[in-house]
């Protein structure tokens with residue numbers, strides 16, 4: 302994101318799906334009218350193998366919510382699972398192998414701060430209590446690449462309801478695990494670990510805010526931020542914090558990881574806007590991983606209808622960085 306000045310959306314040749322293979326898959330998906338469930342078909346599953354032994358495997362695939370489908374083809378799992386930002390395991394894209402050292406059981410999630418009753422619960426208990434569904438979402442990274450992903454999970458609002466926040470709660474602060482023994486990237490002490498993100502209560506309860514537990518019809522691969530990560534498709538990808546262990550309801554606006562690292566380049570809001578360039582590059586277009594097409598970026602990543610109202614009249618806020 303920050304340090305490497307080369308075009309970070311460029312993927313190594315070896316990782317790109319040959320066009321013919323990709324187009325064939327598109328035709329196949331178009332023909333069946335399905336995407337995610339089929340992409341999780343047996344040959345791919347064994348090729349990627351990342352979720353073997355996950356105790357939540359029996360919960361997937363979950364039912365697709367038809368309100369969240371897209372005109373773009375789903376990014377092949379092989380591409381998505383080998384091109385990730387997860388600085389806990391290295392500050393480059395090919396962290397998928399290193400991320401397999403992430404231990405996802407036991408995994409406790411703490412809900413605290415301005416809530417009726419603070420609460421700690423295991424991920425499997427949380428999964429059992431939440432209404433799981435599948436949604437197709439776009440993801441637009443601040444580095445100007447994008448993907449389309451079949452996420453499984455539950456509406457953030459369901460977790461807010463479980464937490465029963467007090468009226469003093471104005472933001473939700475989220476935190477990733479901290480364990481430098483397990484995650485070698487966390488030994489890089491110049492980063493302000495643990496990774497932190499924050500949203501307003503309005504954002505957390507917006508219909509689009511989604512807590513991800515699975516992808517491609519099975520439990521989320523570790524490199525996606527298993528066992529619990531956020532998906533905010535109208536914001537730059539860095540807001541979608543991975544491997545969350547804590548939700549704190551608070552009256553104070555959290556300062557997120559990238560704001561702490563480079564506050565002149567990354568802000569709290571980070572809403573996608575093609576007309577507001579990053580200080581070091583344009584945000585007008587994006588490179589679609591899988592096809593390498595370059596397409597125009599849309600305001601709020603195309604989700605303006607669902608989210609623009611939340612930002613109306615917010616003068617003086619840097620809404621797009």
Ligand code: MTE
Nearest residue numbers: 385386387388442477496538539541542543
């Ligand atoms: N969460 C944590 N804990 N650590 C990270 O390094 N990277 C962010 C976000 N969440 C990151 C994180 C960035 S910059 C992006 S673009 C997305 O995760 C990438 O998600 P993906 O690897 O599933 O595509």
